[in-house]
Amino acid sequence: MAERVNNFPPLPQFMRIKPCFYQNIDDEIPSQHQQLVRRVYMLWMMYSGTLCINVISCIAWWAGGGSATNFGFSLLWLILFSPCSYICWFRPLYKAFRADSSFNFMAFFFIFFFQCVLALIQTLGFSGWGTCGWIATVLFFKQNVGSAIVMLITTLLFTVVTALMALILIKVHRLYRGGGGSLARAQEEWSSGVWKNAPVRETGFNVAHTVQGPSLPQYPAAVPSYPENSHWG
Numbered sequence: 001m002a003e004r005v006n007n008f009p010p011l012p013q014f015m016r017i018k019p020c021f022y023q024n025i026d027d028e029i030p031s032q033h034q035q036l037v038r039r040v041y042m043l044w045m046m047y048s049g050t051l052c053i054n055v056i057s058c059i060a061w062w063a064g065g066g067s068a069t070n071f072g073f074s075l076l077w078l079i080l081f082s083p084c085s086y087i088c089w090f091r092p093l094y095k096a097f098r099a100d101s102s103f104n105f106m107a108f109f110f111i112f113f114f115q116c117v118l119a120l121i122q123t124l125g126f127s128g129w130g131t132c133g134w135i136a137t138v139l140f141f142k143q144n145v146g147s148a149i150v151m152l153i154t155t156l157l158f159t160v161v162t163a164l165m166a167l168i169l170i171k172v173h174r175l176y177r178g179g180g181g182s183l184a185r186a187q188e189e190w191s192s193g194v195w196k197n198a199p200v201r202e203t204g205f206n207v208a209h210t211v212q213g214p215s216l217p218q219y220p221a222a223v224p225s226y227p228e229n230s231h232w233g
Contacts, residue, residue, distance in 0.1 A: 021091065028098045036171065037097055043164055044090045047119070048082040050157040054122075057132040057154040061140065064147030066127075073130020077122075089115055093172065105176050112169055119162040125155060133158060 006019040029037050051074075058066075058074040089112045096104035125133015132151035141148040 023094070025094075029094070030097065033097045033175075036175075037094060040090060040093055040168055040172075043161070043168060044086055046157075046164075047085060047161050048078075050154065050161055051078040051082055053157060054078070054130075054132055054154045057151045058130060060147040060150035061132060061136070064140065064144030066140065066147070069128055070130050070132075070136075073128075075130075077130055081118075085115060105172075109169070109173065109176075112165070116162065116165045116169060119158065119165055123155070123158040123162045125158075131158065 004022045006022050008019050008021045008023040011017060011019055025034050025037050025041070055071070055074045055078055058071040062068050062071045089108055092104040092107040092111065095101055096108060121129070121133075122131040123133050125131050125136040127136050127139075132154040134155055137148055137151040137155045140151060
């Protein structure tokens with residue numbers, strides 16, 4: 001059986017640092033949930049891109065007479081939140097759909113809720129926090145219109161990202177509850193230690209994929225049938 005090679009993040013071959021995760025939505029996620037997982041992945045990329053643009057906006061903010069503290073914090077948020085958001089809420093959701101893990105669903109709900117709160121704070125944009133939100137942008141129009149317009153772009157992006165995060169949280173929660181998921185199941189996985197054994201739980205899929213070729217993965221019989229996400233706009 002061929003060993004899976006980590007492929008994310010995609011890094012140049014000449015670098016000594018190698019990818020840390022294996023990600024293959026087509027092979028590892030049930031077909032009815034692949035679109036949702038891809039959209040959450042796109043949301044993570046959009047959030048990371050917004051943090052990048054926020055750095056540029058904070059430079060414009062600084063150039064227009066704002067504080068250099070905002071630029072420093074914006075750089076810190078980019079370095080900190082881009083990888084942490086992937087590890088802390090996208091990966092739990094990915095593993096939750098991959099192996100029907102209630103523990104990972106609960107981890108996603110808990111962490112992603114705080115991510116939504118954080119995104120809302122970033123959208124508001126308090127001065128000195130390193131994000132170009134509504135408060136900082138509107139007030140800065142009185143000081144420098146050019147810089148404020150650049151800041152407005154980031155503000156709108158943060159607004160869209162926050163709204164999408166709230167929709168994703170509601171959507172995933174409905175799918176989980178509709179499939180019979182509960183906190184009791186997550187507690188049972190925690191007490192039994194099943195949540196630690198994801199590679200063992202995926203053995204059936206790996207064998208089937210090797211013998212039959214690149215067909216749809218065979219998931220454990222215990223996986224509930226979550227409602228279709230065809231109504232997700």
